[in-house]
Structures are given as C-alpha cells and as structure tokens.
Amino acid sequence: MYCARRVECYFVRMEQKRSDVIANQIEELIFDGTFRDGEHLDEMQLADRFSVSRTPVREALLRLAQSGLIEHLPRRGAFVRQPGPIELMEMFEVMAELEASAARLAANRISDHAIGELKEANQRCNAAVEEQNTEKYYGENEQFHAILYRESGNSFLEKECLRLQRCLQPFRRTQLRLRGRLKQSMREHELIVSALEDGDEIQAANASRGHVAVQGENFHHLMASLKTALKRVG
Amino acid sequence: MYCARRVECYFVRMEQKRSDVIANQIEELIFDGTFRDGEHLDEMQLADRFSVSRTPVREALLRLAQSGLIEHLPRRGAFVRQPGPIELMEMFEVMAELEASAARLAANRISDHAIGELKEANQRCNAAVEEQNTEKYYGENEQFHAILYRESGNSFLEKECLRLQRCLQPFRRTQLRLRGRLKQSMREHELIVSALEDGDEIQAANASRGHVAVQGENFHHLMASLKTALKRVG
DNA sequence: ACATTATTTCTTGTATACAATAATATTGAC
DNA sequence: GTCAATATTATTGTATACAAGAAATAATGT
Structure with missing residues (x-):
C-alpha cells in the first residue's frame, strides 16, 4: 500500500496550479486563432469557460501580459496583442x-x-x-x-x-x-x-x-x- | 473649475494599481538588501507591511517571479533569488x-x-x-x-x-x-x-x-x- | 434632433473566506 | 533517548464578496 501512496504523491507533485494550466490554454487559444488580435479577454467569461473562479484566470492573464502575448491596461482589462x-x-x-x-x-x-x-x-x-x-x-x-x-x-x-x-x-x-x-x-x-x-x-x-x-x-x-x-x- | 477637474483626472490616470507599486517596492527591498538571497517572502507579512490584502501582494510576487528576481514554488511560496x-x-x-x-x-x-x-x-x-x-x-x-x-x-x-x-x-x-x-x-x-x-x-x-x-x-x-x-x- | 450630462450597468481591482497542502510539534513505541 | 507516525498549525491556492472605475445607456436641455 505504501507504493500506492507514493504514486499518488508523485502525481500530486506533478500537478501544477490551475493558473499555469489556464495560461497555457489561453496561449493555445490565441495561437490557433480562437481569440483574434485586439480582442478583449473577459475574466468572467474565461472563468466560466474553464470552470474556475476569476482568481486563477486573472493570474494567468497577468502572466501572459508579462510575456507580451496580451496587453493588460489598468481598469480596462486584457487584450490579445499579436506582434504587428x-x-x-x-x-x-x-x-x-x-x-x-x-x-x-x-x-x-x-x-x-x-x-x-x-x-x-x-x-x-x-x-x-x-x-x-x-x-x-x-x-x-x-x-x-x-x-x-x-x-x-x-x-x-x-x-x-x-x-x-x-x-x-x-x-x-x-x-x-x-x-x-x-x-x-x-x-x-x-x-x-x-x-x-x-x-x-x-x-x-x-x-x-x-x-x-x-x-x-x-x-x-x-x-x-x-x-x-x-x-x-x- | 473645469481646470481643477482635468488635473484630478490626470492624477487618476497616472495612478497605477497597487500590485504594481508593491512589486516595485519589493524589488527595491531586495536590491537594498532588506530581503536577503534565499529568504522566504511571506504573503501575509508583506500584506501587513504594505497595509493591503494578500491579493495585490500575490500578484506582485508572481510578476517578480516572471522577471526572475524571485522564485515561486507551487504551494511553497516565494523566495528571493539573486543571481549567483x-x-x-x-x-x-x-x-x-x-x-x-x-x-x-x-x-x-x-x-x-x-x-x-x-x-x-x-x-x-x-x-x-x-x-x-x-x-x-x-x-x-x-x-x-x-x-x-x-x-x-x-x-x-x-x-x-x-x-x-x-x-x-x-x-x-x-x-x-x-x-x-x-x-x-x-x-x-x-x-x-x-x-x-x-x-x-x-x-x-x-x-x-x-x-x-x-x-x-x-x-x-x-x-x-x-x-x-x-x-x-x- | 443633437449634444451633453446623469445614471445605470458591467468589469476590474481588492478584501476576505474557505480549502488544500506543506511545515511543525506532539505523542507513542522501541 | 531517539525515531517514527500522527495531530496541529501555518501558509498557499482558489472562491466569493465588495468597492471603484469605465463603458453604455437614458435623460435633459438647447
């Protein structure tokens, strides 16, 4: 049984937090054209789409903003920003x-x-x-x-x-x-x-x-x- | 009087969100040695220090983690990470x-x-x-x-x-x-x-x-x- | 009828509450 | 006395609640 426990532990450690998973998914959706350039990304809509609360979505958006894939304007929200x-x-x-x-x-x-x-x-x-x-x-x-x-x-x-x-x-x-x-x-x-x-x-x-x-x-x-x-x- | 209103508006627009301000302040505290390399940065303590809730502190830490100044381990927290x-x-x-x-x-x-x-x-x-x-x-x-x-x-x-x-x-x-x-x-x-x-x-x-x-x-x-x-x- | 302003609604930013996990302390067995 | 297993605490991750600002819409005056 200790073996099963270790396996479980392994999976738990591998599991990254939801905000990271969501960031990658949003990135994917931008690359395959689901979200077009300049489009506004609504935190609530994304939360619903991924069945989570706004918090992890927000963290994901902030991360993507850092990497330059989206633009995050204060009090305005996040916008897809493909390079021209x-x-x-x-x-x-x-x-x-x-x-x-x-x-x-x-x-x-x-x-x-x-x-x-x-x-x-x-x-x-x-x-x-x-x-x-x-x-x-x-x-x-x-x-x-x-x-x-x-x-x-x-x-x-x-x-x-x-x-x-x-x-x-x-x-x-x-x-x-x-x-x-x-x-x-x-x-x-x-x-x-x-x-x-x-x-x-x-x-x-x-x-x-x-x-x-x-x-x-x-x-x-x-x-x-x-x-x-x-x-x-x- | 319209002039005063415009001035106010100007300041409002300049005001960046708290998480950004906090990120810069934490950065400063790391550079001037208040937080040493490898030190654990507690979200609660930082929130108290800046008199805000954990949310903006957390966003600031995630941002700094992206820039490489701190390391953010899942479920472990943030650690100062000066380059060796x-x-x-x-x-x-x-x-x-x-x-x-x-x-x-x-x-x-x-x-x-x-x-x-x-x-x-x-x-x-x-x-x-x-x-x-x-x-x-x-x-x-x-x-x-x-x-x-x-x-x-x-x-x-x-x-x-x-x-x-x-x-x-x-x-x-x-x-x-x-x-x-x-x-x-x-x-x-x-x-x-x-x-x-x-x-x-x-x-x-x-x-x-x-x-x-x-x-x-x-x-x-x-x-x-x-x-x-x-x-x-x- | 149009422009401007006031109001409403909707979205973001922040605070708090709860859940889950890692760190720590305590207890018991050898 | 020491080690291990368990219980407790503390801290992070997520959800929800609330506050504040911006966009949208309605209202009003010209």
Missing part, C-alpha cells in the same frame, strides 16, 4: 543576433561530442527533407538549434534564445513552406557546423545570422502570411 | 552581445543628430569624471547607452537591452568603483562613437562588446563584491 509586421521583423532580427552570438561563443566552446550531435541532427533533418516531411523537419530543426544554444556555454543566453524562439514559433513555420527553402536551410546548417568545427567564430556568427534573418523573398512571404494580422489596421 | 556568480557572468556576457548587436545595427542606421547626442552625453560623462562625481557619471553613462539602443533602429532590441541593463544595474555600479576605470570607460565610449561615425559596424560591435564585457581584473573585482551573495553557499 514591424515588431515581428524586429523580433526576427534580434533572434538572428542572439543566434549569431550563440554560434560565436560556441565556436570556441563546443565539444567534439556536440559537433557529432549537430551532425546527427542534421542527418535527421536531411531525412525529413527527402521524405518531404515538413513537420518532422520542423522538429529536427528545433533540435539542431537547441544544441547550438546549449553549446554557447551560457545557459542564460540559452534560455533567452529558447524564449524568443517560442514567441516566433508560429511565424517560423510559415517561412519554411517556401519552395526550396528546406534545401537551402540544410546547406546553411552545414555551413554553421563546418564553421564551428574550424573554430571560426566570425564565420559561425555570420552563417547563423544569415540563417535566421528574414531577407529577400522571405520578407515578402512573411508579410503575406501576416495579412490576417494586418486586418485590424484596416 | 556564474549566472551573473552569463548575464554580463549576454548584455555585451546585445550591446554589440545594437552598435552593429546602429553603425548603419544612426542619424547625424544622434551622433551629436552621443557626443553631448559623452561630454557630460567627461564632466562627471573631472568632478569625480561617480553618481553623475553613472546616470550620464546610462543615457549614452540608452541612445545607442535607440539608434539600433530596433525597438524590440532596445527594450531587451533596457530590461537586462536594469537587472544588472546594482552590479554595474560596483564595477565603476575601480580606480581609473572611469577614464578607461570614457576612452571606450569615444571609440564606439568614432566607429559609428565611420559606419564601421565591425569596429562598433567589438568596441561595444569590450566595453560591457567583464574581463581581466574586473572579473576579480566583481567576484569580490559577490561575497555576500556567496554566503548562502557556505
């Missing part, structure tokens, strides 16, 4: 800079083992490209970048990279849909790895920056995918 | 990278007017050095960097820089106490400005990175100033 085209470009630019920094630092700090990991991740990426499996490519691509962040040897930088990556996730997806973009992306990955192997920090930084940066036709593509977001302006 | 020496070094490294990025972008985007602003800020810095007024230097130095962030032309990057700068503020202060550091810092500022004037993005980035990075004797000095933080380990 300009802010999005800016975020991609910062992401590119952070990736460049991570690569630059990694060039001097990366272990041979990690180089191996990157190559393996790249192989899995390649396999996904062969299979034309965009979804799989997307996951493996994330793995590749996660390793790079880690090998910067700076866990604070790693966290910042992951945070921003998470914000840009829904938009990055659209970028990869471009014809031939997957193969180009692969070549860039290989360029990064070889720069890291050579310990060439400048090359590693430039290759990483170029890989993430939104430029050329990608720019137009991204703008096109933002038509929905632009609606609110009109 | 390693994390601090990592944060300075990221700050250096962000500054470098801002400078690199600014090199291509900065206006002549802004160059003038930087030079003026530098002159005020110089005056502070002459007067041996560390406090004044500190403020003017912040101004200089704020202009640089702005001229990156990327307001998202600007915000990120200001956020991190704010976190590192109490530690940066100790760095400036080093003998002769002020004059060296001034030379570095001038180097940055001249690189920006030349539109030399590489030089601007390197100069900025070097200016912020903690290296050489500064490293030992920073570690020494962390003795208090290290106490908790012992």
Whole structure:
C-alpha cells in the first residue's frame, strides 16, 4: 500500500496550479486563432469557460501580459496583442543576433561530442527533407538549434534564445513552406557546423545570422502570411 | 473649475494599481538588501507591511517571479533569488552581445543628430569624471547607452537591452568603483562613437562588446563584491 | 434632433473566506 | 533517548464578496 501512496504523491507533485494550466490554454487559444488580435479577454467569461473562479484566470492573464502575448491596461482589462509586421521583423532580427552570438561563443566552446550531435541532427533533418516531411523537419530543426544554444556555454543566453524562439514559433513555420527553402536551410546548417568545427567564430556568427534573418523573398512571404494580422489596421 | 477637474483626472490616470507599486517596492527591498538571497517572502507579512490584502501582494510576487528576481514554488511560496556568480557572468556576457548587436545595427542606421547626442552625453560623462562625481557619471553613462539602443533602429532590441541593463544595474555600479576605470570607460565610449561615425559596424560591435564585457581584473573585482551573495553557499 | 450630462450597468481591482497542502510539534513505541 | 507516525498549525491556492472605475445607456436641455 505504501507504493500506492507514493504514486499518488508523485502525481500530486506533478500537478501544477490551475493558473499555469489556464495560461497555457489561453496561449493555445490565441495561437490557433480562437481569440483574434485586439480582442478583449473577459475574466468572467474565461472563468466560466474553464470552470474556475476569476482568481486563477486573472493570474494567468497577468502572466501572459508579462510575456507580451496580451496587453493588460489598468481598469480596462486584457487584450490579445499579436506582434504587428514591424515588431515581428524586429523580433526576427534580434533572434538572428542572439543566434549569431550563440554560434560565436560556441565556436570556441563546443565539444567534439556536440559537433557529432549537430551532425546527427542534421542527418535527421536531411531525412525529413527527402521524405518531404515538413513537420518532422520542423522538429529536427528545433533540435539542431537547441544544441547550438546549449553549446554557447551560457545557459542564460540559452534560455533567452529558447524564449524568443517560442514567441516566433508560429511565424517560423510559415517561412519554411517556401519552395526550396528546406534545401537551402540544410546547406546553411552545414555551413554553421563546418564553421564551428574550424573554430571560426566570425564565420559561425555570420552563417547563423544569415540563417535566421528574414531577407529577400522571405520578407515578402512573411508579410503575406501576416495579412490576417494586418486586418485590424484596416 | 473645469481646470481643477482635468488635473484630478490626470492624477487618476497616472495612478497605477497597487500590485504594481508593491512589486516595485519589493524589488527595491531586495536590491537594498532588506530581503536577503534565499529568504522566504511571506504573503501575509508583506500584506501587513504594505497595509493591503494578500491579493495585490500575490500578484506582485508572481510578476517578480516572471522577471526572475524571485522564485515561486507551487504551494511553497516565494523566495528571493539573486543571481549567483556564474549566472551573473552569463548575464554580463549576454548584455555585451546585445550591446554589440545594437552598435552593429546602429553603425548603419544612426542619424547625424544622434551622433551629436552621443557626443553631448559623452561630454557630460567627461564632466562627471573631472568632478569625480561617480553618481553623475553613472546616470550620464546610462543615457549614452540608452541612445545607442535607440539608434539600433530596433525597438524590440532596445527594450531587451533596457530590461537586462536594469537587472544588472546594482552590479554595474560596483564595477565603476575601480580606480581609473572611469577614464578607461570614457576612452571606450569615444571609440564606439568614432566607429559609428565611420559606419564601421565591425569596429562598433567589438568596441561595444569590450566595453560591457567583464574581463581581466574586473572579473576579480566583481567576484569580490559577490561575497555576500556567496554566503548562502557556505 | 443633437449634444451633453446623469445614471445605470458591467468589469476590474481588492478584501476576505474557505480549502488544500506543506511545515511543525506532539505523542507513542522501541 | 531517539525515531517514527500522527495531530496541529501555518501558509498557499482558489472562491466569493465588495468597492471603484469605465463603458453604455437614458435623460435633459438647447
């Protein structure tokens, strides 16, 4: 019986508080378009929807406001706040800079083992490209970048990279849909790895920056995918 | 009389909600050492101290937990969480990278007017050095960097820089106490400005990175100033 | 009829009450 | 006397109640 008790205890410890669960659910509802940009989020309605009181809903909203996904005006309430085209470009630019920094630092700090990991991740990426499996490519691509962040040897930088990556996730997806973009992306990955192997920090930084940066036709593509977001302006 | 009414209205609008005020006050109490690292922050005690109920205190604590200044464990409460020496070094490294990025972008985007602003800020810095007024230097130095962030032309990057700068503020202060550091810092500022004037993005980035990075004797000095933080380990 | 003001309603911000869990103290057995 | 199990206390998480401000609507005067 003590065993059952421990199991129960385990589940209890795993259980996060309701406000956290609700924050994630609201986030999900924003990402999949249930709540549109600029929409007012009523605390009472959300409380009813999740069958809780206003308190955890409110805490969730305040948390999301901190992360920038919603705007919380005093005495006015919470509003969905998707980044506009300009802010999005800016975020991609910062992401590119952070990736460049991570690569630059990694060039001097990366272990041979990690180089191996990157190559393996790249192989899995390649396999996904062969299979034309965009979804799989997307996951493996994330793995590749996660390793790079880690090998910067700076866990604070790693966290910042992951945070921003998470914000840009829904938009990055659209970028990869471009014809031939997957193969180009692969070549860039290989360029990064070889720069890291050579310990060439400048090359590693430039290759990483170029890989993430939104430029050329990608720019137009991204703008096109933002038509929905632009609606609110009109 | 309508005038008086408008004034009242103005003040009402300026008034932020209590939880925000409390968050800032708690932050202050942590920075000035009233609450030590690792200390448990009791919601009830804080509520009594500020003469409010637990609700706004709780919201403040959750906000501070998001910003990383305190740790909030489920069903355990809030604990002060000052960065340890390693994390601090990592944060300075990221700050250096962000500054470098801002400078690199600014090199291509900065206006002549802004160059003038930087030079003026530098002159005020110089005056502070002459007067041996560390406090004044500190403020003017912040101004200089704020202009640089702005001229990156990327307001998202600007915000990120200001956020991190704010976190590192109490530690940066100790760095400036080093003998002769002020004059060296001034030379570095001038180097940055001249690189920006030349539109030399590489030089601007390197100069900025070097200016912020903690290296050489500064490293030992920073570690020494962390003795208090290290106490908790012992 | 329109604009302005007063009132009402609705929503947020804060206080308090209750529930659930972790920390602490107490008691009993060895 | 010490350790373990249980009872107590204290603190957090959530629900509800109340207060205050903003939006919406009704009323009034021009």
